[in-house]
Amino acid sequence: MISFLDFEKPIAELEARIAELRATADGSDLDIDSEIGKLAKKSAGMLMATYARLTPWQKTQVARHPQRPHMVDYLRLIFTDFVPLAGDRTYGEDAAIIGGLATLDGRKVMLIGHEKGHDTPSRIKHNFGSAKPEGYRKAIRLMQMASKFGLPVVTLVDTAGAFPGIEAEERGQAEAIARSTEACLALDVPMVAAILGEGGSGGAVAIAAANKVLMLEHSIYSVISPEGASSILWRTSDKAADAATAMKVTAQDLLALKVIDAIVPEPTGGAHRDPATTARSLADALGRELSTLAAYTPAEIVRQREDRFLAIGSL
Amino acid sequence: MSWLSKVRNSLSGLAKSDTPDTLWMKCPSCGEMLFAKDFEANLSVCTKCEHHGRIGAKARFDQLLDAGYTVLPTPKVPENPLNFRDTKKYPDRLKAARAATPYPDALTNALGTIEGTKAVLGVQDFKFMGGSMGMAVGEAFVAGADRAIAENCAYVICTAAGGARMQEGILSLMQMPKTTVATRRLAAAGLPYIVVLTDPTTGGVTASYAMLGDVQIAEPGALIGFAGQRVIQDTIREKLPDGFQRAEYLHAHGMVDMVVHRKDLKGTLAMLLGYLARKEVA
Numbered sequence: 315m316i317s318f319l320d321f322e323k324p325i326a327e328l329e330a331r332i333a334e335l336r337a338t339a340d341g342s343d344l345d346i347d348s349e350i351g352k353l354a355k356k357s358a359g360m361l362m363a364t365y366a367r368l369t370p371w372q373k374t375q376v377a378r379h380p381q382r383p384h385m386v387d388y389l390r391l392i393f394t395d396f397v398p399l400a401g402d403r404t405y406g407e408d409a410a411i412i413g414g415l416a417t418l419d420g421r422k423v424m425l426i427g428h429e430k431g432h433d434t435p436s437r438i439k440h441n442f443g444s445a446k447p448e449g450y451r452k453a454i455r456l457m458q459m460a461s462k463f464g465l466p467v468v469t470l471v472d473t474a475g476a477f478p479g480i481e482a483e484e485r486g487q488a489e490a491i492a493r494s495t496e497a498c499l500a501l502d503v504p505m506v507a508a509i510l511g512e513g514g515s516g517g518a519v520a521i522a523a524a525n526k527v528l529m530l531e532h533s534i535y536s537v538i539s540p541e542g543a544s545s546i547l548w549r550t551s552d553k554a555a556d557a558a559t560a561m562k563v564t565a566q567d568l569l570a571l572k573v574i575d576a577i578v579p580e581p582t583g584g585a586h587r588d589p590a591t592t593a594r595s596l597a598d599a600l601g602r603e604l605s606t607l608a609a610y611t612p613a614e615i616v617r618q619r620e621d622r623f624l625a626i627g628s629l
Numbered sequence: 630m631s632w633l634s635k636v637r638n639s640l641s642g643l644a645k646s647d648t649p650d651t652l653w654m655k656c657p658s659c660g661e662m663l664f665a666k667d668f669e670a671n672l673s674v675c676t677k678c679e680h681h682g683r684i685g686a687k688a689r690f691d692q693l694l695d696a697g698y699t700v701l702p703t704p705k706v707p708e709n710p711l712n713f714r715d716t717k718k719y720p721d722r723l724k725a726a727r728a729a730t731p732y733p734d735a736l737t738n739a740l741g742t743i744e745g746t747k748a749v750l751g752v753q754d755f756k757f758m759g760g761s762m763g764m765a766v767g768e769a770f771v772a773g774a775d776r777a778i779a780e781n782c783a784y785v786i787c788t789a790a791g792g793a794r795m796q797e798g799i800l801s802l803m804q805m806p807k808t809t810v811a812t813r814r815l816a817a818a819g820l821p822y823i824v825v826l827t828d829p830t831t832g833g834v835t836a837s838y839a840m841l842g843d844v845q846i847a848e849p850g851a852l853i854g855f856a857g858q859r860v861i862q863d864t865i866r867e868k869l870p871d872g873f874q875r876a877e878y879l880h881a882h883g884m885v886d887m888v889v890h891r892k893d894l895k896g897t898l899a900m901l902l903g904y905l906a907r908k909e910v911a
């Protein structure tokens with residue numbers, strides 16, 4: 315069962331009506347069948363129309379949808395022969411960031427990404443996708459290993475942000491993020507990042523300073539959450555929708571600003587309505603970028619990545 | 630407005646030596662009433678409790694560089710790229726900040742010498758929109774590092790920022806990798822990159838160039854962290870430990886090399902450069 319978002323209420327009502335008719339129809343009454351057909355067509359049309367013009371705030375809700383496919387879903391759907399690698403060798407293992415060796419359509423890669431979890435126990439295990447310093451230090455370790463063995467790096471980004479807690483600060487959250495960003499920039503192998511859902515601030519960019527950055531069609535990428543911007547800039551909690559629009563957080567905005575390189579299309583109604591199709595589109599997009607980057611020399615790979623970020627803000 | 634900005638504004642237009650002897654202020658830490666002139670003469674440190682007040686780029690240059698330094702131009706960047714407005718238009722906020730501070734954005738570089746050793750010194754001014762890192766700060770940081778490479782000297786940065794400049798949205802976030810490209814260039818050139826963390830340094834600035842120094846120095850009592858204290862409290866719902874995210878706390882947790890009193894800062898930098906700076910080719 316798909317759980318509907320607030321702005322999908324008219325579609326939810328239609329779907330409920332269809333389900334009700336189906337329950338009473340018993341497959342015998344042709345009139346009811348055609349009625350159901352008409353309603354289903356109307357519902358599909360409404361879904362398409364709604365998703366064709368989602369506002370930034372609606373996209374934020376889709377990006378955070380509890381049923382939205384996460385890292386582990388893509389791992390299952392498009393990657394094979396996964397060998398998980400754990401720990402930062404200094405303090406601990408942080409399940410908010412998953413990493414390991416994986417194969418994508420026959421191509422061996424180092425895969426690193428945030429995992430939010432899908433129910434209460436797994437959300438607690440993965441700390442809702444909010445990594446601590448040890449998570450970023452594990453990412454650094456895996457990136458350096460990728461470089462050593464000539465494996466391209468694929469990162470899947472999905473976090474509300476790095477974890478804000480006492481222990482995280484004590485163990486150097488800021489330093490871990492800074493060093494992880496630095497490790498991305500130092501890679502002499504190709505790196506492609508894809509924002510799956512939420513790209514939340516420094517906790518996202520720490521594993522997204524890549525040669526090519528992709529975003530799923532309804533994902534968001536932002537310096538601060540719309541709620542955070544509302545409370546800081548507007549000094550009220552109810553301007554999140556305005557903040558989402560003003561900050562330009564959508565994939566479409568970021569492509570126009572040249573902060574990302576391509577948008578991965580989602581099925582009508584969002585990734586959660588058809589994870590398999592979304593995953594296939596993602597695999598194809600990642601493969602395209604990795605193929606292009608495979609032609610670069612190590613020096614060119616580093617240079618292209620540096621130039622990409624140096625250009626942002628230069629006249 | 631902070632107590633210091635109030636004082637600064639009341640001082641604006643007056644040359645330093647014209648500061649009236651009668652102008653006084655209250656130390657925000659110990660509450661002592663201080664003469665503004667004494668306070669400034671003491672490097673903006675409270676004469677009673679040693680509280681280190683926030684200071685701008687000009688005062689830093691004067692305190693840390695030998696006489697005769699050159700303030701470097703701040704690179705131009707696209708202004709208001711998102712056409713942003715919250716309760717005010719972003720250009721209006723920029724205009725107000727420029728009226729209240731001497732330089733065009735929050736990070737200004739100067740080329741000079743520190744007890745005779747050449748260095749580029751970058752200073753973030755918290756008074757300019759909370760020192761926040763937007764494209765102008767990112768571009769100035771890259772320019773400062775590049776100038777240090779061209780001069781074959783160290784880049785020293787005094788950080789002060791609430792974080793990224795939200796009015797530039799994602800473009801401010803992208804300054805984190807951008808400035809890191811610059812710190813990597815300094816490293817590749819074998820040149821020292823020294824960070825002086827001043828009050829306050831938080832958010833995306835801490836999580837990029839402010840934590841990547843070869844040597845990390847912090848001023849006493851400076852607030853330094855990634856997440857804001859209110860955000861942490863709202864997340865974990867626990868009381869924060871005493872001295873949390875202060876310079877001394879970071880030192881105890883291995884995040885900075887030393888906590889240095891402002892009166893000893895120039896000497897410390899000179900000593901470090903004596904060890905680390907490239908020797909002039911004869």
Ligand SMILES: [Zn+2]
Nearest residue numbers: 656659675678
């Ligand atoms: Zn005092």
